[in-house]
Amino acid sequence: MKLMRIRTGTTLDFYAADLxxxxxxxxxxxxxSAGFPSxxxxxxxxxxxxxxxxxxxxxxxxxxxxxxxxxxxxGILDGDLLVIDKAVDPKDGDIAVxxxxxxxxVKRISMQADALYLMPANDEFKPIPVTGESEFLVxxxxxxxxxxxx
Numbered sequence: 001m002k003l004m005r006i007r008t009g010t011t012l013d014f015y016a017a018d019l020x021x022x023x024x025x026x027x028x029x030x031x032x033s034a035g036f037p038s039x040x041x042x043x044x045x046x047x048x049x050x051x052x053x054x055x056x057x058x059x060x061x062x063x064x065x066x067x068x069x070x071x072x073x074x075g076i077l078d079g080d081l082l083v084i085d086k087a088v089d090p091k092d093g094d095i096a097v098x099x100x101x102x103x104x105x106v107k108r109i110s111m112q113a114d115a116l117y118l119m120p121a122n123d124e125f126k127p128i129p130v131t132g133e134s135e136f137l138v139x140x141x142x143x144x145x146x147x148x149x150x
Contacts, residue, residue, distance in 0.1 A: 003015035003017060003063055004016045009103070010067065010103065012067060012104045013067070015062065015063040016063075017058075017061065017062075055085075056085060056143070057086075057087035061084065061087075062086070063082065064082045064104075064106070065079065067079075069124070070121070070125045075147075079148045080148060082144070082146075083142070084097050085141055088141040090141050092110065092111040094142075095107070095141070096108075096109050096142060098118055098138050100130065106142065107120060115130065116130040117129055
């Protein structure tokens with residue numbers, strides 16, 4: 001899958017995917033033990049196309065590379081690749097890419113009685129209230145996080 005850079009920002013770099021090609025990857029038909037190893041089994045090889053596995057709405061799906069540490073406790077680390085679906089309706093508790101006052105950010109949406117908040121997942125950062133004076137848009141909901149090997 002090729003990625004085409006469409007925007008570079010301070011917290012996220014955005015990409016569109018080239019979905020015109022398929023990349024069939026081998027996938028073991030049996031599970032892989034994360035505990036005590038089991039005896040060897042015959043592996044029925046099946047294939048996996050990451051475009052089909054990660055993307056429900058191709059025209060509305062984008063990728064973004066994370067820059068920063070505000071979401072580390074949610075498992076989103078600096079350098080990770082986010083799969084963002086703009087066709088998913090955001091709801092309370094979703095992790096979303098939001099446009100706030102001229103900048104993009106990734107945060108958890110928290111709908112409270114008094115206001116909407118963008119919640120970091122790192123105690124070093126404070127929640128961000130979204131007020132009536134804010135220029136605000138939920139750009140898309142994060143559907144998958146692809147980690148870089150560490």
